Amino acid sequence: MAEPQTLEIRDLSIGVGAHSVVDGVDFSIGRGEIVALVGESGSGKSLTALAIMGLLSGSVHQTGGTATFEGKALNLGDEAAMQKLRGTSLSMIFQEPVASLNPLLSVGAQVAESLVVHGRASATDAWDRAVETLRDVGIPAPEQRARQLPSSLSGGMCQRVMIASALIAAPRLLIADEPTTALDVTIQAQILHLMRRLRDETDTSVLIITHDMGVVASVADRVCVMYGGRIVEQAEVHALFAAPRHPYTKLLLSTIPRMDGPRKTELFSISGVVPDVSAWPEGCRFRTRCPLASNICATRPPLIPVSDAARDHVAACWHSDQVEGLA
Amino acid sequence: MTAYAAAWRRMFRSQPGDGVPVGVFLAILAIMVIVAIFAPLIAPYDPNTQNLLGRLKPPGTEARGVYYLLGSDELGRDLLSRVIHGARVSLAVAFLSVILSGCVGITLGMLAGYRGGWVEIVVMRLVDIFLSIPAILLAIIMVVVLGPGFLNVVLVLALTRWPRYARIAYGQTLAVSSQPYVRLARAMGAGPIRVLFLHILPNIIAPLAVVATLEFGLMVLFEAGLSFLGLGVQPPMASWGAMLSVGRNYVSSAWWIATFPGLCLFLLVLSVNLIGDRLSAYLNPKSR
Ligand SMILES: Nc1ncnc2c1ncn2[C@@H]1O[C@H](COP(=O)(O)OP(=O)(O)OP(=O)(O)O)[C@@H](O)[C@H]1O
Numbered sequence: 001m002a003e004p005q006t007l008e009i010r011d012l013s014i015g016v017g018a019h020s021v022v023d024g025v026d027f028s029i030g031r032g033e034i035v036a037l038v039g040e041s042g043s044g045k046s047l048t049a050l051a052i053m054g055l056l057s058g059s060v061h062q063t064g065g066t067a068t069f070e071g072k073a074l075n076l077g078d079e080a081a082m083q084k085l086r087g088t089s090l091s092m093i094f095q096e097p098v099a100s101l102n103p104l105l106s107v108g109a110q111v112a113e114s115l116v117v118h119g120r121a122s123a124t125d126a127w128d129r130a131v132e133t134l135r136d137v138g139i140p141a142p143e144q145r146a147r148q149l150p151s152s153l154s155g156g157m158c159q160r161v162m163i164a165s166a167l168i169a170a171p172r173l174l175i176a177d178e179p180t181t182a183l184d185v186t187i188q189a190q191i192l193h194l195m196r197r198l199r200d201e202t203d204t205s206v207l208i209i210t211h212d213m214g215v216v217a218s219v220a221d222r223v224c225v226m227y228g229g230r231i232v233e234q235a236e237v238h239a240l241f242a243a244p245r246h247p248y249t250k251l252l253l254s255t256i257p258r259m260d261g262p263r264k265t266e267l268f269s270i271s272g273v274v275p276d277v278s279a280w281p282e283g284c285r286f287r288t289r290c291p292l293a294s295n296i297c298a299t300r301p302p303l304i305p306v307s308d309a310a311r312d313h314v315a316a317c318w319h320s321d322q323v324e325g326l327a
Numbered sequence: 328m329t330a331y332a333a334a335w336r337r338m339f340r341s342q343p344g345d346g347v348p349v350g351v352f353l354a355i356l357a358i359m360v361i362v363a364i365f366a367p368l369i370a371p372y373d374p375n376t377q378n379l380l381g382r383l384k385p386p387g388t389e390a391r392g393v394y395y396l397l398g399s400d401e402l403g404r405d406l407l408s409r410v411i412h413g414a415r416v417s418l419a420v421a422f423l424s425v426i427l428s429g430c431v432g433i434t435l436g437m438l439a440g441y442r443g444g445w446v447e448i449v450v451m452r453l454v455d456i457f458l459s460i461p462a463i464l465l466a467i468i469m470v471v472v473l474g475p476g477f478l479n480v481v482l483v484l485a486l487t488r489w490p491r492y493a494r495i496a497y498g499q500t501l502a503v504s505s506q507p508y509v510r511l512a513r514a515m516g517a518g519p520i521r522v523l524f525l526h527i528l529p530n531i532i533a534p535l536a537v538v539a540t541l542e543f544g545l546m547v548l549f550e551a552g553l554s555f556l557g558l559g560v561q562p563p564m565a566s567w568g569a570m571l572s573v574g575r576n577y578v579s580s581a582w583w584i585a586t587f588p589g590l591c592l593f594l595l596v597l598s599v600n601l602i603g604d605r606l607s608a609y610l611n612p613k614s615r
């Protein structure tokens with residue numbers, strides 16, 4: 001028998017008030033695997049990640065779904081159980097780096113938080129490791145920086161501080177929500193390298209959320225594409241880049257500037273915007289913007305393998321065989 | 328705790344255009360606190376020693392070897408010594424009741440804001456009920472039930488005033504607990520107690536400190552009011568309010584008995600309120 005997946009999510013649904021914003025999301029992340037979750041703004045990526053951490057709050061709540069973590073069933077709503085996992089087996093990097101740091105606590109204390117909370121190191125040990133981790137993420141003069149408050153750091157540095165606070169826990173699963181957006185290209189490459197190293201050295205699984213297909217291409221093993229709160233396509237990264245089978249993925253990929261191809265002056269962008277959660281159409285949610293839409297698309301397409309030969313490449317589109325022909 | 332130190336520094340950073348430096352009022356308060364703490368060392372005489380031949384002596388007179396700098400009261404006790412010891416009682420009652428009501432109110436308010444659900448409903452209903460009754464009336468009724476005396480007054484004042492802190496702590500906690508840094512702390516595995524007291528409280532302590540300061544002035548007045556009515560500390564213990572109450576009977580013949588404790592009360596409450604105002608003006612720059 002194969003070893004259990006690090007995380008398996010089945011039929012995860014999330015509601016905001018009466019609206020469903022994430023609808024029946026299924027995916028799994030293997031041991032030491034880096035999975036990218038991509039999609040436009042508002043597609044439900046962050047909420048999916050928060051749900052996995054058991055951190056949905058306020059009017060946002062999980063309405064369905066089950067999870068398995070390293071072979072054991074996990075109740076994402078069980079606060080006590082989730083609290084034990086957070087900062088030990090699970091850790092997360094959030095989207096807003098500056099607001100995610102407590103303005104009144106030193107950077108070092110915040111990086112050391114997970115070690116201190118779980119009693120995994122003495123106070124001085126935790127501090128030393130925090131300084132080391134700050135060095136790992138490329139903070140210059142980490143001994144001095146550790147003692148400063150977040151307000152004396154730039155946005156990019158705050159982001160690296162947060163990354164350090166997630167890495168120090170040495171989690172089994174690291175969730176990174178847009179970990180590199182505020183960073184310049186060199187630092188971005190450094191952070192991505194750090195994630196790959198984490199995976200290579202400790203077999204950590206990573207769920208990376210991003211808009212940036214370039215980031216996907218450089219780190220991910222597998223990709224889940226989300227649209228309108230659903231996964232519309234999932235495949236191994238090369239298969240997805242070589243032959244996307246959902247029109248949305250195809251369009252998303254054509255937004256990457258290509259170094260080899262003819263240079264376009266303007267980046268391609270998908271026409272129209274993601275409709276508001278209250279205005280999602282029946283059936284395929286992409287049909288208001290899809291160039292291949294037809295009558296059948298008013299019925300929800302199942303997420304099924306695109307061919308018998310490629311069982312792990314799945315797409316939810318009635319016309320997935322026509323996607324190749326799309327400009 | 329570095330977080331609290333940082334919160335404190337942020338609060339007292341001086342601002343250009345502040346007018347009379349807040350330090351002046353802080354100094355007055357500090358002097359009173361020092362006098363209160365070291366009262367037995369500073370007071371020239373025992374505050375309770377009676378001298379029947381030296382009754383109602385005006386300030387600056389001497390009788391039977393006792394020099395009455397601020398005069399004597401109706402039992403020939405040295406007024407200066409009584410005012411000095413009275414500082415002790417007045418400040419101690421105010422300080423203890425602010426600490427007690429602050430701790431209770433802040434804890435309950437934060438819990439209500441963070442946990443929500445039935446905790447929120449119960450706590451905030453109680454707060455509404457308490458705040459709808461005039462506080463001094465509530466205090467008087469409770470003292471009448473519990474009986475007067477130093478500890479009972481502290482207890483009653485704390486019981487009356489905790490809702491002030493609870494309401495503010497509740498609102499602030501609601502606002503702060505949805506902040507991304509609270510979410511990050513939770514993502515690191517921090518439990519509710521750590522989140523509340525390490526991550527949320529330092530970030531909401533400033534407005535609470537303003538309330539506590541203003542409440543401190545109010546508690547001095549409440550104690551004086553209760554003692555004035557004979558419901559506060561009991562004789563022979565001196566408090567400024569109790570001295571005012573006695574002095575009232577002699578305003579025409581011995582003005583000093585009521586005047587000096589009254590002046591002290593005035594100065595104390597004024598300083599404390601101005602400190603509080605300055606604090607809140609600094610925290611809400613738009614309201615100036
Ligand atoms: N706290 C909240 N209250 C109400 N609605 C919310 C809340 N958080 C998210 N939503 C809604 O849920 C939907 C999905 O949000 P989510 O943050 O998961 O998107 P996302 O894919 O992460 O987008 P982005 O790329 O902009 O981060 C959005 O329509 C958003 O408006």
Ligand code: SF4
Pocket residue numbers: 246247248284285286287288290291292293294297301316317318319320
């Ligand atoms: S199901 Fe229809 S509308 Fe949806 S993506 Fe496929 S072709 Fe487009």
Ligand SMILES: [Mg+2]
Pocket residue numbers: 045046047095177
């Ligand atoms: Mg997001």
